[in-house]
Amino acid sequence: xxxxxxxxxxxxxxxxxxxxxxxxxxxxxxxxxxxxxxxxxxxxxxxxxxxxxxxxxxxxxxxxxxxxxxxxxxxxxxxxxxxxxxxxxxxxxxxxxxxxxxxxxxxxxxxxxxxxxxxxxxxxxxxxxxxxxxxxxxxxxxxxxxxxxxxxxxxxxxxxxxxxxxxxxxxxxxxxxxxxxxxxxxxxxxxxxxxxxxxxxxxxxxxxxxxxxxxxxxxxxxxxxxxxxxxxxxxxxxxxxxxxxxxxxxxxxxxxxxxxxxxxxxxxxxxxxxxxxxxxxxxxxxxxxxxxxxxxxxxxxxxxxxxxxxxxxxxxx
Numbered sequence: 493x494x495x496x497x498x499x500x501x502x503x504x505x506x507x508x509x510x511x512x513x514x515x516x517x518x519x520x521x522x523x524x525x526x527x528x529x530x531x532x533x534x535x536x537x538x539x540x541x542x543x544x545x546x547x548x549x550x551x552x553x554x555x556x557x558x559x560x561x562x563x564x565x566x567x568x569x570x571x572x573x574x575x576x577x578x579x580x581x582x583x584x585x586x587x588x589x590x591x592x593x594x595x596x597x598x599x600x601x602x603x604x605x606x607x608x609x610x611x612x613x614x615x616x617x618x619x620x621x622x623x624x625x626x627x628x629x630x631x632x633x634x635x636x637x638x639x640x641x642x643x644x645x646x647x648x649x650x651x652x653x654x655x656x657x658x659x660x661x662x663x664x665x666x667x668x669x670x671x672x673x674x675x676x677x678x679x680x681x682x683x684x685x686x687x688x689x690x691x692x693x694x695x696x697x698x699x700x701x702x703x704x705x706x707x708x709x710x711x712x713x714x715x716x717x718x719x720x721x722x723x724x725x726x727x728x729x730x731x732x733x734x735x736x737x738x739x740x741x742x743x744x745x746x747x748x749x750x751x752x753x754x755x756x757x758x759x760x761x762x763x764x765x766x767x768x769x770x771x772x773x774x775x776x777x778x779x780x781x782x783x784x785x786x787x788x789x790x791x792x793x794x795x796x797x798x799x800x801x802x803x804x805x806x807x808x809x
Contacts, residue, residue, distance in 0.1 A: 569601040604632040639682025646676040670705040702763035711792045
């Protein structure tokens with residue numbers, strides 16, 4: 493049925509455009525006579541060429557993407573992932589929307605391994621595309637429930653802890669940077685390194701504006717309050733610091749964080765009322781990482797706005 497609809501739209505489009513074109517060029521002949529019509533055609537012949545060229549281009553684009561449009565119309569997600577994967581390998585300068593649709597199609601069709609395969613190929617051919625879409629290419633690692641894999645991947649793409657603006661002042665994380673940093677902190681929690689995770693989350697609260705990422709960070713800080721964990725477990729040799737200095741810094745940071753969390757939550761509530769939260773969640777439903785964290789986001793809403801909010805679950809797409 494989907495293929496018939498696609499063919500019907502294609503035929504109707506060509507018929508309507510063709511008839512319109514003919515009417516424009518025949519009207520002088522019908523209403524003004526052959527002499528005026530010949531003058532009109534002589535002075536406007538290039539318009540016919542432009543029209544035919546544009547129509548040919550649109551038809552060529554439509555026909556060359558016939559398989560993709562048909563698969564999209566019939567929601568054949570595995571086929572969509574196959575088509576987009578081949579295109580991105582062949583032409584890695586495609587827009588981010590192509591990467592987003594590819595990742596979504598892979599997840600819906602239960603093929604997260606295809607995302608990793610494309611990532612590996614693009615790292616060799618177009619590493620900048622991987623970096624620009626680091627959050628989306630990190631979806632398979634989040635789905636793996638392997639904390640070490642999550643850490644290894646998102647550590648590579650972490651933003652600078654302190655960012656400088658054009659005038660020298662500090663500026664916050666972008667939306668993707670905030671999510672990448674949160675995923676890194678989540679990986680630390682998954683591996684039991686709660687002390688390090690609290691430090692990352694505390695900085696994340698400072699570097700993000702009131703929104704989903706900041707709420708998630710405050711929620712995890714509250715959930716792991718007083719739990720410093722093993723801050724050195726699994727740490728790379730390059731990250732090693734003096735043990736005494738590190739422990740003192742960690743203790744001071746945790747004490748300050750516990751004292752400030754109440755004020756931070758109040759500030760978040762003032763700037764993120766429930767209605768705004770709902771709008772943010774709704775507008776983010778097309779993002780796979782938000783859908784994956786649907787249950788956790790529901791818990792965050794209950795913690796932030798009260799237990800009565802359990803009656804408003806987060807939709808899971």
